[in-house]
Structures are given as structure tokens and as C-alpha cells.
Amino acid sequence: MKQLARLRFSLPAQILLAVAAGVGLGVFFPNSELKPLSEVGRLIIHWVKLVAGPFLFLTVVAAVVQVRLTVGHGLRVVFIALLNTAIAIALGMGLAKAFWPT
Amino acid sequence: MKIEGFVPSAVAPTEALGRLSFASWLKTFMPSSLMAPFVNNEILLIALMALVTGLALRQLGQNRGESYLQGLAEKCERWRALPGVWLTWLIALIPLAVAAVVAGAVSEFGLSIFAALFRYVGVVILGFILQIVIVYGFWVIRRGTLQLAGFLASCASACSLCLRCQFQPGDLAAHIEGIKGSGRVRKLGFSGSGSGHKFEQ
Numbered sequence: 518m519k520q521l522a523r524l525r526f527s528l529p530a531q532i533l534l535a536v537a538a539g540v541g542l543g544v545f546f547p548n549s550e551l552k553p554l555s556e557v558g559r560l561i562i563h564w565v566k567l568v569a570g571p572f573l574f575l576t577v578v579a580a581v582v583q584v585r586l587t588v589g590h591g592l593r594v595v596f597i598a599l600l601n602t603a604i605a606i607a608l609g610m611g612l613a614k615a616f617w618p619t
Numbered sequence: 620m621k622i623e624g625f626v627p628s629a630v631a632p633t634e635a636l637g638r639l640s641f642a643s644w645l646k647t648f649m650p651s652s653l654m655a656p657f658v659n660n661e662i663l664l665i666a667l668m669a670l671v672t673g674l675a676l677r678q679l680g681q682n683r684g685e686s687y688l689q690g691l692a693e694k695c696e697r698w699r700a701l702p703g704v705w706l707t708w709l710i711a712l713i714p715l716a717v718a719a720v721v722a723g724a725v726s727e728f729g730l731s732i733f734a735a736l737f738r739y740v741g742v743v744i745l746g747f748i749l750q751i752v753i754v755y756g757f758w759v760i761r762r763g764t765l766q767l768a769g770f771l772a773s774c775a776s777a778c779s780l781c782l783r784c785q786f787q788p789g790d791l792a793a794h795i796e797g798i799k800g801s802g803r804v805r806k807l808g809f810s811g812s813g814s815g816h817k818f819e820q
Contacts, residue, residue, distance in 0.1 A: 535718035543725020555723030561716035565709045572702035574669045579695035581673025604754050616742050
């Protein structure tokens with residue numbers, strides 16, 4: 518049982534190993550031999566996106582119902598969140614323009 | 620660097636969308652039906668509908684007392700557990716998906732695909748660092764009442780929890796339940812028992 522627990526890597530470590538395994542496979546099977554494998558990955562990512570919608574909806578509804586804030590505090594939180602988001606968008610667009618000018 | 624036959628999706632939409640206008644942006648908030656955002660998987664609209672639904676439920680619950688609102692919240696938490704479990708299973712499959720996509724891409728385009736990818740990832744990480752240093756640094760140092768060192772020391776355990784939950788969002792409730800006995804819960808502001816939890820003021 519302890520050995521099984523040791524074998525359980527963290528998700529980032531599993532993803533790094535998966536990238537290495539993917540590169541290895543891709544190098545050993547060039548000329549688009551493994552192109553159909555991409556569809557397996559897309560299938561899983563598609564299902565993650567599919568489930569994320571209902572999960573997000575119920576999470577936000579539960580949070581809004583539970584949260585205890587006055588209207589003034591709520592508006593202030595929304596303002597700060599929008600300001601942070603606007604600055605993040607500006608930073609992202611600035612960096613994109615700097616590194617990909619065209 | 621251009622790779623034959625490879626069009627990065629992060630670059631292509633600018634040309635595909637054409638010129639963006641205020642009117643076309645407003646049209647993105649006009650779903651054809653209440654279920655359309657779920658059918659088309661439009662996350663922004665789903666979040667907006669959730670916000671409106673939550674506010675409407677609060678309005679309904681105001682006259683019926685605190686216990687009614689708490690009951691509603693617990694129902695939402697119970698229903699949320701179902702897609703949460705699905706997500707946990709799907710996230711466990713993510714390494715397989717990554718291996719499959721990388722193998723397919725390297726097989727099709729060769730190792731040169733990583734040159735464009737590293738540049739893209741590097742710019743994204745640079746953006747994160749700038750956001751954390753400039754924006755959050757401003758809030759913590761200029762507007763907050765804490766010194767930076769004190770802030771970092773007090774939020775270390777919360778950041779650790781958030782990072783773990785980011786990778787396993789379906790396990791969020793389980794993580795909170797798991798650390799309840801450690802004495803850190805009160806500091807983080809969680810209270811309550813059973814599967815439901817709430818933030819303290």
C-alpha cells in the first residue's frame with residue numbers, strides 16, 4: 518500500500534512526464550503516424566470543458582447565496598476585481614504587441 | 620518562427636474575428652435562450668447567469684430567514700459535488716491527454732513546434748510575474764496595512780491550498796474538510812460542519 522502511495526506523483530509531475538513521453542513517442546513515430554492520437558487528447562479536454570460549465574454555475578450560485586457582504590462592500594470588491602482584470606488585459610495585450618508586433 | 624501547416628490558435632482569431640465593435644461585443648451577451656450558454660459552453664455567460672441567479676435566490680430568501688438561505692446554499696453544494704467528481708476523474712486523465720496531444724503534434728510537425736511553444740509560455744509567465752509584482756504588489760504595499768514579509772508569511776498556507784485546489788478543483792471541499800482539524804481553518808476564515816462550508820465575516 519505504501520509503495521502504491523509512493524508511485525502516486527503530483528499532477529504537475531505527471532504532466533511533465535506525459536510531455537516527455539509524448540515527445541519520445543512523436544520522435545520515434547514521425548511523418549504524422551501519431552496524428553490520430555491528438556484526437557484522444559482533444560476528447561478528454563472537450564469533456565473537461567463540458568463539465569466545467571455546470572460546475573462553475575453551481576459554484577458561483579452557492580458563493581453568492583452564502584457570502585455576507587453589504588452592497589457597498591460588494592460594489593467595492595467588484596470594482597477592485599474589474600480594475601485588476603483591466604490591468605491584466607492591458608499587460609497581456611502589451612506583451613503580445615511587444616513580442617508579436619504584426 | 621513559422622511551422623509548415625501549423626496555425627497557432629492563440630494568433631489566428633484576430634484575423635478570423637475581423638474588427639471588433641461595441642455593438643458586436645454587446646451581441647455576445649444576447650443568448651438565443653436560457654439554455655444556450657450551457658449548450659454552446661459560453662463560460663462568461665454561464666458565470667453572468669450564475670451571478671444573477673444567486674442574487675435572485677438571495678432576494679427570494681431575504682423574507683424567509685437565514686436558515687432558508689443556508690438550505691439553498693447546501694443544496695447548491697450538494698449538486699456541485701456531482702460535476703466536481705466528474706472533474707476529478709477527468710483531471711486524472713489530463714496527463715494521458717497531454718501525452719496524446721504532444722505525441723500527435725511532434726509526430727506531425729517535429730520538435731520545431733516547441734520553439735514557438737516555449738516563446739508563448741515564456742510570455743505568459745512574464746505576464747503573470749508582472750501582474751503579481753506590479754498590481755498585487757501595489758495593493759499589498761501601498762494600500763494594505765501589512766508589510767510584504769508579513770503578508771507572504773501569513774498567506775503561505777492559503778496559497779499552498781489554492782495551488783493544490785487549482786490542480787484538483789473537484790477536491791476543494793475535501794481539502795477544506797481535511798484541514799479543519801489543523802487549527803488553520805479559523806485563520807483562513809472557514810467555519811461550519813459537514814459538506815457545507817462558509818466564509819466568516
